[in-house]
Amino acid sequence: MASKEYDSFKTEKGEVVDLQQAVDKDGAWNGIYDRNNIFCPECGRAKLKFTSRTNSHCEYLSSKPIPPNPPHMRCSHQYKAISKSGARLYYDTCTREQAIHLLYTDN
Numbered sequence: 128m129a130s131k132e133y134d135s136f137k138t139e140k141g142e143v144v145d146l147q148q149a150v151d152k153d154g155a156w157n158g159i160y161d162r163n164n165i166f167c168p169e170c171g172r173a174k175l176k177f178t179s180r181t182n183s184h185c186e187y188l189s190s191k192p193i194p195p196n197p198p199h200m201r202c203s204h205q206y207k208a209i210s211k212s213g214a215r216l217y218y219d220t221c222t223r224e225q226a227i228h229l230l231y232t233d234n
């Protein structure tokens with residue numbers, strides 16, 4: 128299940144934008160901002176994905192899969208964002224150094 132926890136995003140320039148400013152009245156991306164370059168409003172690092180409104184759901188922002196996209200960093204979304212398959216892939220493919228870093232990094 129995609130999380131629907133973002134009501135804003137950060138642009139490449141570091142500007143935090145309310146989702147409603149980037150959406151037209153029909154719940155579609157209005158094109159003012161580059162929808163391929165939107166990031167977590169908190170850390171500005173993890174990429175977000177915009178999903179347009181349909182008959183069955185409102186428009187929303189969700190995290191892109193981590194990996195391959197960069198993870199959240201020192202951010203409250205850090206632990207919620209990773210999918211089970213993403214976590215599995217990460218643990219299956221991480222190097223010894225990455226594993227040690229994960230275990231001993233205070234974050």
Ligand SMILES: [Zn+2]
Pocket residue numbers: 167168169170171172173199200202203204205
């Ligand atoms: Zn974040």
